[in-house]
Amino acid sequence: MGLSHLMVHRRAGRAHQGLLRAGALTLPVAIGRAGIWPDKREGDGRSPAGTWRIERLLYRPDRATRPRTRLPCFPLHPQDGWCDAPGHRLYNRPVRLPFPASHEKMWREDALYDFVLVLDHNSRPAMQGRGSAVFIHLARPGFAATEGCVALRRADMLRLLARLQPGARITLQPG
Structure with missing residues (x-):
């Protein structure tokens, strides 16, 4: 199922560590350095409280080879970025590099973005300064x-990906 x-x-x-519960799974995760809060602002280090759809x-x-998953799945490219510049018309949207405004590089030297689940946080519409590039990705040792994302061990991510249904949601609980 x-x-x-x-x-x-x-x-x-532990302000920046949490537990992810998914059915019978309970997995350790990293969260934002300032914990989980409902009033997310760009650069505040908070993971945004609320319920977010996992888009892709x-x-x-x-x-890595394409993982086993039922989610929409797309390979990253070295030119992929994500705009995190409040005030830019492409704020909190994927962009192509080089890009003139502030952005995240999706093709990272470390392994954090080897697998990235994109959430619909602050996306319809994107409100300037309310947080960008909030993902579920791989954890640091x-x-x-994180800067506001949720991060898992690689093995746990792969277990989760194999079980997620399209349209799945994640709830980040404050406190």
């Missing part, structure tokens, strides 16, 4: 804090 809803809450005493998976084809 596929998973349609994920829940994340902060671990007691992006992956690095040079580092030791579950170091």
Whole structure:
């Protein structure tokens, strides 16, 4: 049976670490350095509280084969970026590099974006300064804090991808 809803809450005493519950799975995750809060602002280090639809998976084809998943799935390219410049008309949208405004590079040297689940946080419409590039991606060693994303171990990501249903949602609980 596929998973349609994920829940994340902060671990007691650990501002930037949490637990993700999905059916029978309970997985450790990293969250934003400032925890989970409802009033997300660009650059505040908070993971945005609320329920977000998981739209699609992006992956690095040079580092991994297309993972088993029922989600829409697309390979990343070295020219892929994501606009994080408040005030730009493409704020919180994928862009092609080179790009003149502030942006994230999706083709990273580290492994964090080898698998990226794109969430619909602040996307319809994108409100300037309310947070951009909030993803579910791979965790740094030791579950170091993210800038506002949710991050999993590679093996846990692959387990989750194989079980997620199209249209699945994730709820980030404040506290």
